[in-house]
Amino acid sequence: MQPHSLYLHIPFCTHRCAYCDFNTYAGLDSLIPAYVDALILELRGLAASAPTPIPVHTVFFGGGTPSLLPADQLARVLDAIRAVYHLDTDAEISLEANPGTLVAQQLDQLRRAGFNRISFGVQSADPTELRLLERGHDFIDVIRAVQWARQAGFDNLNLDLIFALPGQTLPRWQRNLEHALSLNPEHLSLYALSIEHGTPFRAMAGRGLFPLADPDLAANMYEHAMQRLNGAGYEHYEISNWARRAPDGQPLACRHNLQYWRNQPYIGFGAGAHGWVAGCRTMNVLGPAAYIERLHKPEAAFDFPRTPASLTAQRVDAQRAMGDTMMMGLRLLEEGVSDGEFAARFGQPLDAVYGPAIERLEAQQLLEHAAPDRLRLTVRGRLLGNQVFQEFV
Numbered sequence: 001m002q003p004h005s006l007y008l009h010i011p012f013c014t015h016r017c018a019y020c021d022f023n024t025y026a027g028l029d030s031l032i033p034a035y036v037d038a039l040i041l042e043l044r045g046l047a048a049s050a051p052t053p054i055p056v057h058t059v060f061f062g063g064g065t066p067s068l069l070p071a072d073q074l075a076r077v078l079d080a081i082r083a084v085y086h087l088d089t090d091a092e093i094s095l096e097a098n099p100g101t102l103v104a105q106q107l108d109q110l111r112r113a114g115f116n117r118i119s120f121g122v123q124s125a126d127p128t129e130l131r132l133l134e135r136g137h138d139f140i141d142v143i144r145a146v147q148w149a150r151q152a153g154f155d156n157l158n159l160d161l162i163f164a165l166p167g168q169t170l171p172r173w174q175r176n177l178e179h180a181l182s183l184n185p186e187h188l189s190l191y192a193l194s195i196e197h198g199t200p201f202r203a204m205a206g207r208g209l210f211p212l213a214d215p216d217l218a219a220n221m222y223e224h225a226m227q228r229l230n231g232a233g234y235e236h237y238e239i240s241n242w243a244r245r246a247p248d249g250q251p252l253a254c255r256h257n258l259q260y261w262r263n264q265p266y267i268g269f270g271a272g273a274h275g276w277v278a279g280c281r282t283m284n285v286l287g288p289a290a291y292i293e294r295l296h297k298p299e300a301a302f303d304f305p306r307t308p309a310s311l312t313a314q315r316v317d318a319q320r321a322m323g324d325t326m327m328m329g330l331r332l333l334e335e336g337v338s339d340g341e342f343a344a345r346f347g348q349p350l351d352a353v354y355g356p357a358i359e360r361l362e363a364q365q366l367l368e369h370a371a372p373d374r375l376r377l378t379v380r381g382r383l384l385g386n387q388v389f390q391e392f393v
């Protein structure tokens with residue numbers, strides 16, 4: 001069986017930020033112990049129902065705020081994974097953390113438990129922007145958290161930043177990026193703010209309480225990041241992600257996210273988690289209380305890849321799997337989509353399935369062929385990715 005990735009969703013936050021549309025809840029911390037028990041039940045039940053043992057090469061605890069869980073609870077979950085999955089000895093094991101929610105001792109415990117990558121939700125270094133986003137930390141918290149993580153032995157850190165914030169100027173964005181670079185992260189994820197339906201941000205923007213970012217300014221911010229990070233030795237390997245190489249030359253791209261972009265299998269555990277396993281797209285029930293209840297029912301049944309928490313498990317036909325492979329693979333800027341790998345996987349070459357679309361996009365200088373058999377976005381295509389991806393839906 002090919003290596004799988006495991007995603008574990010931790011749907012708890014101390015406060016719900018005004019721009020957030022993730023499946024996460026404030027004020028439900030009392031559910032955490034029962035939630036961890038339910039996660040372990042789901043992990044064990046799924047492994048027991050699988051036809052063969054599942055090899056695993058990445059594990060990602062995302063949220064929400066996974067760093068709100070006590071380190072010993074996170075270690076318990078990791079031990080449960082080790083007990084029932086074939087976890088690679090050099091597996092990438094990541095934790096998303098909010099600066100200000102972790103102290104030095106927890107970071108030590110997490111490192112000892114086997115976590116080897118931390119992704120900090122920094123978002124901005126500017127106090128006004130952090131207040132606008134309703135984040136509970138300041139940049140001093142970030143500096144401290146990174147320092148503690150380094151002392152604990154973490155040598156693979158990601159920092160998330162958001163650009164195109166309301167009222168943000170190019171110089172302010174440049175300062176944010178410089179602050180992040182001063183911490184020497186191995187990896188950076190940079191996202192343009194997206195104002196999602198149903199969020200307080202959307203309502204405020206609708207009432208004209210703050211100006212929406214100008215798309216040209218957002219493009220300038222992105223272009224600045226590309227140039228600056230290239231100059232600082234980071235490889236721009238995915239539309240929103242940059243990574244340095246380790247001293248041994250190994251790229252420090254996020255291996256877990258590469259699994260998604262390569263459309264390879266991953267299993268989602270926890271409330272609202274999505275999976276792509278055994279040819280099915282799965283999605284779990286959203287609410288943490290409902291999730292706990294489903295896993296604890298005496299008659300809870302597992303029917304691989306379904307678990308008692310599954311809301312849906314839909315078989316994906318070849319047409320959709322090919323479209324997903326294109327849409328996600330083209331996000332990988334150097335790697336793109338390999339004709340040979342595509343043909344080996346789907347039994348047809350790219351041209352046979354998408355010839356006219358590829359020709360159209362090449363004529364618009366949005367796609368290009370890279371040696372030896374790779375199709376990828378052009379530099380212009382990076383800025384117009386959605387226009388390209390639509391062709392493969």
Ligand code: SF4
Binds near residue numbers: 024
């Ligand atoms: S901390 Fe992150 S997941 Fe939690 S509410 Fe804020 S943006 Fe959403």
